[in-house]
Amino acid sequence: MNQDRCLIMFAKYPEKGKVKSRLGLHWDEDIVAGLYRLFIEDLLDRLSGGDYQFRIAYHPVEKKNILHRTVRRWFLIHAPGRRRPG
Secondary structure, eight states, rough: OEEEEEEEEEEEEOTTTTTTTHHHSOOOOHHHHHHHHHHHHHHHHTTTTTEEEEEEEOOOOOGGHHHHHHHTTSSEOOOOOOOOOO
């Protein structure tokens, strides 16, 4: 593994009504959240085998334990949400 290179994947916890909101206009929110979870799992499988360190930045921090059960093979990094100006 090349220690000089690192790929970071950013992901949100697949919470119903909080991910892929445009798909939620046409599909049931449970289906959309499940689809987003499958997107994450597919990307993890595709990206984790390269010649680089692989990390996952996630949000929100409260979901770390749940996300860790899904992605326990990889190191998690908390990705804080955007700060609002002012």
